[in-house]
Amino acid sequence: MKPYVICHSLGSVDGKIKQTIWGLNDHHKYFEEPASKIKADAWLVGRVTMQEFSSKKKYTISRNKKKIPKADFIAPRVSKTYTVVIDPSGKCYWDTNMVSTEQVIEVLTENVSSPYLDHLRSRNVSYIFGGKKKLDLNLVVQKLYNLFGIKRLRIDGGGHVNGSFLKAGLIDELSLVLAPLADGTIGSLSVFDVEEGYGKRLATHFKLLSVKKIYNNFLWIRYAVIKKGE
Numbered sequence: 001m002k003p004y005v006i007c008h009s010l011g012s013v014d015g016k017i018k019q020t021i022w023g024l025n026d027h028h029k030y031f032e033e034p035a036s037k038i039k040a041d042a043w044l045v046g047r048v049t050m051q052e053f054s055s056k057k058k059y060t061i062s063r064n065k066k067k068i069p070k071a072d073f074i075a076p077r078v079s080k081t082y083t084v085v086i087d088p089s090g091k092c093y094w095d096t097n098m099v100s101t102e103q104v105i106e107v108l109t110e111n112v113s114s115p116y117l118d119h120l121r122s123r124n125v126s127y128i129f130g131g132k133k134k135l136d137l138n139l140v141v142q143k144l145y146n147l148f149g150i151k152r153l154r155i156d157g158g159g160h161v162n163g164s165f166l167k168a169g170l171i172d173e174l175s176l177v178l179a180p181l182a183d184g185t186i187g188s189l190s191v192f193d194v195e196e197g198y199g200k201r202l203a204t205h206f207k208l209l210s211v212k213k214i215y216n217n218f219l220w221i222r223y224a225v226i227k228k229g230e
């Protein structure tokens with residue numbers, strides 16, 4: 001079994017997601033208020049985005065000799081909902097196992113060291129292995145469902161993590177907040193960053209579920225992904 005996966009993103013009309021030159025006041029609300037209306041058991045982000053929420057302290061991890069087995073670690077549950085980070089080589093450090101009201105789950109590969117696992121255990125941060133050297137996102141979402149009971153998963157970006165879930169065919173729905181502005185920065189991050197150039201891959205198609213005008217000139221668009229054979 002796998003969760004129902006909704007990708008939520010705030011994009012300019014040219015599909016860019018970094019707000020560096022957008023000049024919006026109170027810019028977080030355009031992403032967060034619609035997100036809070038999507039029922040989900042967890043939100044998931046890539047390592048780069050999570051580093052906006054994880055510890056800002058400089059951690060030096062102990063060089064203890066204790067080898068920690070590369071097996072999933074599930075901390076006692078302390079919240080109703082979770083936040084999940086795709087962090088294949090263990091770059092996020094934690095002061096607590098919470099981001100706001102959500103309990104943290106780290107998704108790792110077996111490239112991580114024992115001292116890093118020791119750090120996660122010392123903070124009671126749950127972690128799961130999604131592959132030896134490369135992540136198998138199918139396995140990851142199955143583990144989130146089976147080990148944590150996550151039945152509805154919201155993917156909150158950035159572009160790389162959205163792109164890798166899109167490529168793996170794991171997104172069921174797109175929730176796009178379309179900001180009424182053109183960014184125009186060549187080469188900057190977009191809603192889905194999958195790969196360079198045109199290969200054999202075909203675009204993903206959507207069917208419209210709903211569209212709503214919000215904050216005067218923004219649109220909140222909900223699409224269902226059209227799966228192969230539909």
Ligand SMILES: NC(=O)c1ccc[n+]([C@@H]2O[C@H](COP(=O)([O-])OP(=O)(O)OC[C@H]3O[C@@H](n4cnc5c(N)ncnc54)[C@H](OP(=O)(O)O)[C@@H]3O)[C@@H](O)[C@H]2O)c1
Pocket residue numbers: 008009010011016017018031045046047048049050086087088089091135137156157158159160161162164165189193
């Ligand atoms: N407007 C919006 O809706 C929105 C939403 C969220 C974030 N953002 C912005 O987007 C920017 C970050 O986006 P981003 O695309 O650079 O980063 P990201 O998607 O947050 O994180 C990318 C990193 O996650 C890991 N990762 C993701 N998918 C993986 C996979 N399938 N296999 C292995 N590793 C994987 C890799 O970590 P390693 O590098 O450690 O291997 C990768 O470099 C930030 O500026 C943030 O503020 C905008």
